[in-house]
Amino acid sequence: MESSVGERESAVGHASGPKRLRPGAAALALLVVASVVAACGEPDTEILPLDDARSAGDGTVFDQTRDAFTRPLANLHGPRRDDFFLGNAVFNRGWVTAPASVADFDGLGPLFNATNCSACHFKDGRGRPPEKPDEKLLSMLVRLSVPGVSAQGGPMPEPAYGEQLQENGILGVPAEGTTRVTYVEEAGAFADGATYSLRRPSYRIEELGYGPLAPDVMMSPRTAPFMIGLGLLEAIPEETILALADPDDRDGDGISGRPNRVWDVERQRAVVGRFGWKANQPSLRQQNAGAFAGDIGITSALFPEEGCTAVQEACRVAPTGDTPQLRDLLLEQVTFYTHTLAVPGRRDVDSLEVRRGRKLFEAARCSSCHVPTFETGIVADLPEVSSQVIHPFTDLLLHDMGPDLADGRPDFEASGVEWRTAPLWGIGLVRTVNRHSYLLHDGRARGFAEAILWHGGEAARSRESFVAMPKADRDALVAFLESL
Ligand code: HEC
Ligand code: HEC
Ligand SMILES: [Ca+2]
Ligand SMILES: [Ca+2]
Ligand SMILES: [Ca+2]
Known part of the structure; x- marks a missing residue:
């Protein structure tokens, strides 16, 4: 099948339509690589490359404690780790x-x-x-x-x-x-x-x-x-972000992400924005x-x-x-x-419920915006974030999220209804680290279900899919988000 995880997964949200989900149906078994079925004895579960727990590639850390967000990239070694801790001291x-x-x-x-x-x-x-x-x-x-x-x-x-x-x-x-x-x-x-x-x-x-x-x-x-994985997000090539943009919705899927363009003080020109809730930096x-x-x-x-x-x-x-x-x-x-903070690896990727939630995430087209997989480019002086296959679940683009989430305040090219797709990696550990479950730009959502229910605009169809799901499916989708 596909040779590159990055190609396959980036394509999933944009090229293919919604997948019908009938867990347990014979149709799904066709997608399963025979040897995998034999190995794990779960003939009704498709194994996606995205059952990959290594959200930050070689930099992934496996820590699910309160310190899960505080770790240096796992591939940061020697004196460079000391530099990380110098920066940590300035941050605190x-x-x-x-x-x-x-x-x-x-x-x-x-x-x-x-x-x-x-x-x-x-x-x-x-x-x-x-x-x-x-x-x-x-x-x-x-x-x-x-x-x-x-x-x-x-x-x-x-x-x-x-x-x-x-x-x-x-x-x-x-x-x-x-x-x-x-x-x-x-x-x-x-x-x-x-x-x-x-x-x-x-x-x-x-x-x-x-x-x-x-x-x-x-x-x-x-x-x-949260501060996790930001150096990896900065290492995503600009061309990759621009290639995901579809400002006039040419492919007619109702989703039309576009980049923000913001002023770069040192370069003295407008460039693609990446950071902040409206990609305003x-x-x-x-x-x-x-x-x-x-x-x-x-x-x-x-x-x-x-x-x-x-x-x-x-x-x-x-x-x-x-x-x-x-x-x-x-x-x-x-x-x-900030370039070298790690991302915690996923938990429970082999759980049947999490895998089912993963497929519901595709079916509800969440991944059209929360794009699972990228390959980073080469960054001078930062080999640890270079050429990594990562799973941030964002396209770094702006989307119209509808009037309910709107702040009505433009920020460079972002309008009052647009927000940057929030990265979802590590999001299942926020409750452990910060002892709360508030989500969205202003923390109005009390947990995953409410966060999804506030989605509107380009994400209205995703929201409707969620509202239409029976409880078991809603729970599976949330279990998937908890595993990120
Ligand atoms: C008063 C609270 C507050 C303090 C103090 C603060 N930040 Fe932030 N930080 C925010 C908010 C709010 C945002 C989102 C900003 C936006 O959307 O415009 C943010 C965003 C960021 C981001 C971008 C994260 C992303 O996912 O896009 C980085 C990096 C960051 N801050 C670093 C720092 C550093 C370094 C300091 C200390 C010098 C700092 N922050 C101090 C509230 C704070
Ligand atoms: C049209 C693009 C789009 C689609 C489709 C979409 N989202 Fe989002 N999502 C966003 C944006 C943009 C935000 C940030 C909105 C805000 O903070 O106001 C967001 C925020 C979130 C958050 C909160 C993240 C945080 O850091 O607080 C979760 C959880 C989430 N989305 C899950 C989902 C799920 C699950 C689906 C599918 C049912 C989905 N999204 C579909 C664009 C999208
Ligand atoms: Ca001062
Ligand atoms: Ca589109
Ligand atoms: Ca002021």
Whole structure:
């Protein structure tokens, strides 16, 4: 049959139509390689190349503990492992107000969301929304803008508050505000009569520090994504991503992914975006420098300016420490770290239920967007992520996900209804690592079923397939997601 896992699996979601699933039917047995049947004695189960537990190729780590997301790539050796741990220390390090005795780590704020990266990406995992009405946003943030396009083609900052709401300030600098989330429960039912409830969020910003927000302000609340496998995602060749795009839906399958194009500060031109919930950052280096500037208030060679707006007087005169505050070496170390965090291997790939769920995932066309398999290209200086067969379950493209998930806030070429397909590798371990099950960009979904039920737009047919499934099939699909 097929020689390359990558070719076969990439083709599955795009070229072939939905597969009819009749587990146990003789038809499926035809697909099974005879020797495999003999070996495992399961004649009714098709063995797909994707029953591959090695999500990150040679870099896969087999760890299902609370530290599952914190490991270096398994193929990272010798002094390069030491470099990983240097970057890890910068990622965990708390920044303090300038001037401080440790000048390497001062310059916090004046406005900031958190004092260290790992506050939001706890154990290199995921953030979550507040669990009580009076709890502050601890591991998520709100992006802001007003209609219009910046000189670089990006969002137009809100005049008084900029592009992000910083909910903390150093001594003497008022915080920008506090985000409050409330939810309304909405009931629904599966085709078999079983009921569910989805909670629809609404956001309000209170205790505004610098006057009212512009009346036409647009807000995009986002949780911190997990940090696993990001170097491998950056190593997917641009041509491969572009080849998956189908902006005008020429093949008529209702799915029309397209790349975001975002400003690359160092290259001074627009390039394909890959990181962030709207693929709004072009590279890990820029994403990381952007996080230092926006989330912690730490300037760097890429972003040398403190993020104070014209009306934020106390912010503009506050002590800042060295300029830039982040030495190039530290940015390099943390960027090496984000390039070399591993992905945990899959669990239970041989379970019959998981395999059935895997086929339902194909049948419901989840894999049209959550593309299972890629082969990475060659990256200079990063042999560990080069030429690897990986299973990230994303196409890194933007999709219209319908009005219910829309934030209404464009981000470079991403419209207010578009989001980047979320990578699903490792997602079954979020509960173990972060002790919660909140999913989607703003954490509104409480588990896998709700996440699927919120899918709309280009994914409406996938959602309908899920709603139509009997309970046993829904459970199998979720069991498959748990195994990732
Ligand atoms: C206040 C919480 C918060 C802090 C602190 C924070 N992040 Fe993030 N991080 C986020 C959010 C939210 C996103 C998604 C951003 C978006 O969609 O625009 C993100 C995205 C990322 C991504 C891209 C992940 C992906 O899957 O696309 C990387 C890499 C990253 N952050 C690194 C860092 C680093 C390095 C630091 C420390 C300098 C840091 N972050 C600090 C909240 C945070
Ligand atoms: C049209 C493309 C598309 C299809 C088809 C699709 N998804 Fe998604 N999926 C997305 C996007 C985009 C997101 C991120 C949406 C957001 O956060 O608002 C997402 C998010 C998710 C999440 C949450 C991930 C996270 O990190 O929070 C899960 C789980 C998921 N999808 C599973 C599925 C399953 C199962 C199916 C099939 C029943 C499916 N998806 C079909 C595009 C798609
Ligand atoms: Ca600063
Ligand atoms: Ca701000
Ligand atoms: Ca299409």
